[in-house]
Amino acid sequence: MSRPRILLAIPNTLSTRNLLRTDVLPLLKAEAERVILVAPFADEPGFRAEFVTDNVVAYPMAPYRPRxxxxxxxxxxxxxxxxxxxxxxxxxxxxxxxxxxxxxxxxxxxxxxxxxxxxxxxxxxxERAFVETGAAGGYAAMLTRERPDVAVFSRLFFCDEIPLMRAAARAGIPTVGIVASWDNLTNKGALVPRMDRLIVWNETMRREAERYHRYRSDEVAVTGAPHHDQVFAPREPLAPREAFFRELGLDPAKRLITYAGEDPIIAPDAPRYVELIDRFIREGRLATPCQLLVRPHPQDDARRFDRVRQLPSVVFDLPGRPSARYWMDMTQRDLRHLYETLRHSDLIVNVTSTIVVDAAFFDTPSICIGFAYTTPRGFYNSPLRFYDMDHYRCVMEAGATTLVRSEEELLVAINRYLADPGLESEGRRRIARQIAQFDDGRCGWRTAGAILEAARPRVPRLEVGAARNTAGRGSAT
Structure with a gap:
């Protein structure tokens, strides 16, 4: 039987990280006759040098401009x-x-x-009218030429993939949607066009696909997140504390507090939070000498932090590298650096970020800020509203973090964790198990296997072995 031809839509650098810089792409290359990438940066020399080799080809993805x-x-x-x-x-x-x-x-x-x-x-x-009457972006000729057995999409919700989704649906090509993050199925609205199959991280997301998007259980594959393999089975060991501190110019004699940034829409007051923690440090209000590492979100404009970069207690760490058109592009080394940061930080401070879950993989305590300085008054404009969202409510109910509603509560919470980092450790283990689900380092294998199964349902799928659903502290030593 012939080997399948697989199309992967890579609409942004998050998909690059999740699919191309994990085990997914190498496994698909080994099993498929051809892997067809469709990406907005398909013509960038760096992208082509890294990914367009052997049986991999790339086509450009145009911006979606809906009529x-x-x-x-x-x-x-x-x-x-x-x-x-x-x-x-x-x-x-x-x-x-x-x-x-x-x-x-x-x-x-x-x-x-x-x-x-x-x-x-x-x-x-x-939904049928949206698929059948909208523009298909001129992809029909490419699909006729490449003849993919399955088309895989990785952003899904009203994005640049839409014209290609339409073209695949009209051509009768089976479609697979990989849900990019743990919050997408409850936050993004209707999933249109409908995919033939979904791939999700965990059983919670499977239930959300059934409840909110009308998928049957057998239409949803639970594989874990491929990039989590870097936590539980890293290709290279994470740097030890001494080397990590030396790389960033940190003082090994001091404890490390990391402020992890969020999208500026979610955390417009991020620089003010940094100034506040720096003031706690300078005024000697913390229980032990500390330093502050500031890591903006990859989507953020780093210039927003210009006024705080020179504060005496602050070390600035910008994640990823600039991409020509999209968010900061995170390489495998950048992802490893993120996990080194989480492992060697004594405490993470943030506003409703996924970083709380990532930190829980390493049993690193976290604090969630629920107060603001510049947003309009009222619950629906405050950061507190984010903690009532479905995906984050499970974090709060697990007891995995501490929510603070004032400057004084933030100070108390910081000193509390500095005195006893083991507080809420069981809650962190609970949320790590729920979100990661697998800690066997084979999420990339399961994801590739689910794609291959959709491409050739009569051929035995890629053997991925047994999986242990016992996610706990990250293994990087």
Whole structure:
């Protein structure tokens, strides 16, 4: 039987990290006749040198510029979805919009929750119209030439992949959607176009796919996140504390607090938080001598932190490398550096970031900030709203972190963890098990196996071996 031809849509550098710089791409190359990459940076020399070798080819992905009709259809689909049995996160978004629009807000909430809930029968028709009548980006000729047996998508929600999704659906090519992160199925709205199969990290996400997106259990493969293999079975051991501190110019005699940044929309006051922690350090208000490592989010504009870079207690660490068109591009070395940071930090401070889960893999304590300086008053505009979202509520319910609502609470929490880093350790283990699910270093194998199974369902899938669902402290020594 012939070997399959596999198309991978790589719309951003997060997908590059998750699929191309893990075991997924090498395993697919070994099993497939041809791997077809479609990416916005397909013509960049660095991308081609790293990935376009042997039986791998690359085609450019154009930006998606939806027409008025497409925007209307997507808006109608989204609002009908919002009127159904959707996640608490999306209901929170609706309530926030209503709270910030005192005249139209009550009307929209009434229409969405009372009227649109009776029109759900229109959704399949609208979704079909969205797929069949929208632009397909000129991908038809490429699909005819390359003849992929499966098309794999890795961003999914109203993004640059949409025209290629349409083209694949119209050509009758089986589709697989890899859900990029643990929050996507509850935060992003309707998944349109619908994929034939989904690949998710854990059983919680499988249940979300069934409940909120109408997938059957047998249409969802639970594989773990391929990039988590770097935590539990790293290709290279993480640097020891002494080498890590030396690389960043840190003082080995002091404890390390790391402020991990978030998207500026989520944490507009990040520089103020950094100044506050620096003041705690300088004024001697912490229980032991400390230093502060500031690591902005890859999506953030580093210039936002210009005024705090020269503070006496602060060391600045910018993740990744610039990409021509998208977020900072994280290499395997950058990912390893992130995990070294989490392993060797004594404490992580953040605003509702995935970094809390990543830190839990290493049993590193974390604090979540729930107060703000510049946002409008009220719950729906404060950082506290993020901790009520479905995905983050499980972190709070696991007891994996501490939420602080004022400067004084932040100071108390920092000193509490400096005095006893083992506090909430069991909660961190719980959330690590729930989110990672697998700690055997074979998530990339399972992901590749699920893709190959979709490409050739009559051929035995790639053997991935037994998996242990016992994620705990990261193995990097």
């Amino acid at each position: 008025v009709r497409e925007r209307f259809l997507h808006s109608a689909i989204y609002n009908l979805y919002l009127g159904g049995s959707t996640s608490g996160s999306l209901q929170l978004f609706l309530d926030r919009w209503g709270d910030n629009h005192p005249y139209l807000g009550p009307l929209r909430r009434f229409v969405t929750r009372r009227a649109l809930s009776h029109l759900a029968f229109l959704s399949p028709w609208l």
